[in-house]
Amino acid sequence: xxxxxxxxxxxxxxxxxxxxxxxxxxxxxxxxxxxxxxxxxxxxxxxxxxxxxxxxxxxxxxxxxxxxxxxxxxxxxxxxxxxxxxxxxxxxxxxxxxxxxxxxxxxxxxxxxxxxxxxxxxxxxxxxxxxxxxxxxxxxxxxxxxxxxxxxxxxxxxxxxxxxxxxxxxxxxxxxxxxxxxxxxxxxxxxxxxxxxxxxxxxxxxxxxxxxxxxxxxxxxxxxxxxxxxxxxxxxxxxxxxxxxxxxxxxxxxxxxxxxxxxxxxxxxxxxxxxxxx
Ligand code: A2P
Numbered sequence: 001x002x003x004x005x006x007x008x009x010x011x012x013x014x015x016x017x018x019x020x021x022x023x024x025x026x027x028x029x030x031x032x033x034x035x036x037x038x039x040x041x042x043x044x045x046x047x048x049x050x051x052x053x054x055x056x057x058x059x060x061x062x063x064x065x066x067x068x069x070x071x072x073x074x075x076x077x078x079x080x081x082x083x084x085x086x087x088x089x090x091x092x093x094x095x096x097x098x099x100x101x102x103x104x105x106x107x108x109x110x111x112x113x114x115x116x117x118x119x120x121x122x123x124x125x126x127x128x129x130x131x132x133x134x135x136x137x138x139x140x141x142x143x144x145x146x147x148x149x150x151x152x153x154x155x156x157x158x159x160x161x162x163x164x165x166x167x168x169x170x171x172x173x174x175x176x177x178x179x180x181x182x183x184x185x186x187x188x189x190x191x192x193x194x195x196x197x198x199x200x201x202x203x204x205x206x207x208x209x210x211x212x213x214x215x216x217x218x219x220x221x222x223x224x225x226x227x228x229x230x231x232x233x234x235x236x237x238x239x240x241x242x243x244x245x246x247x248x249x250x251x252x253x254x255x256x257x258x259x260x261x262x263x264x265x266x267x268x269x270x271x272x273x274x275x276x277x278x
Contacts, residue, residue, distance in 0.1 A: 001222055001245070007157040008180040009127070011134050013103070014070050015222055017042030018238065019186065019231030021049050028054025029061070031235065036062045036069070038239040044229045046074035046107055047092060048278030056096030071098065074107040074138055077278055080115040085122035089131065105160060106137045107278045109144040120148040136160070142175050149179065160184035163226065165217060165257050166196060166265030173226070184227040189217055191267040201256045209247050212240060219244045220257050
């Protein structure tokens with residue numbers, strides 16, 4: 001398994017990234033700094049996480065050159081629209097204090113706002129102008145993806161969605177595949193509480209492999225060819241979650257995890273509730 005995946009625009013994205021939702025801005029420099037020192041080369045933030053300043057400081061102060069790091073941010077839903085997209089992108093760059101951004105995402109489609117198509121047109125312009133290297137979306141359903149592709153002829157490089165062994169999203173991942181869209185998994189360990197990691201099947205596989213349950217689940221995402229964005233507030237767990245390149249899940253292991261998929265496995269509330277948050 002290579003360390004990165006080729007996107008549909010020719011850029012490459014590291015398969016394993018560090019998620020920073022709920023990391024307070026004041027704690028981001030130390031935590032993200034430790035994550036980069038431990039070996040993370042991909043950090044996933046958002047305007048709505050309110051920690052772009054802290055993340056940017058960690059990136060600027062890291063001993064790793066900027067061109068070896070992949071930084072993603074996402075646009076707040078309240079900033080959708082043509083002019084406000086350009087303005088909010090500039091604000092993100094000002095808060096990060098960086099010259100370049102690797103990936104900028106529309107955080108939620110918010111169909112009720114009716115602005116995600118013109119927002120996507122502005123994202124495509126941002127990329128054409130060279131202000132951002134890659135553009136994509138998050139929490140889009142195929143009907144939203146079809147509209148933005150139909151209107152612009154440009155497919156997003158990625159769609160970042162909730163995805164873990166209890167919510168495996170096989171249909172969506174297959175749909176992405178036929179349109180050249182890379183799938184990114186958020187809440188990859190099953191989200192808050194990490195109850196998934198206490199699941200017997202996961203614990204048994206971990207014991208057989210001599211790895212932790214979190215490492216097993218992260219490896220499952222990698223072997224499904226997904227970009228995986230685990231998060232933790234603990235620097236030791238952050239380092240441990242990177243140690244997933246020296247073992248392989250067998251077809252039998254993958255089948256046992258496939259059996260954990262549940263129709264009601266989604267842990268986060270639907271977009272209605274999340275729009276206010278992000
Ligand atoms: P914590 O910050 O206490 O480590 P995700 O949202 O990425 O699916 O993660 C769910 C939760 O899993 C996180 O809130 C995190 O809590 C916890 N977690 C992350 N890595 C590990 C690990 N290696 N072992 C146990 N729990 C973990």
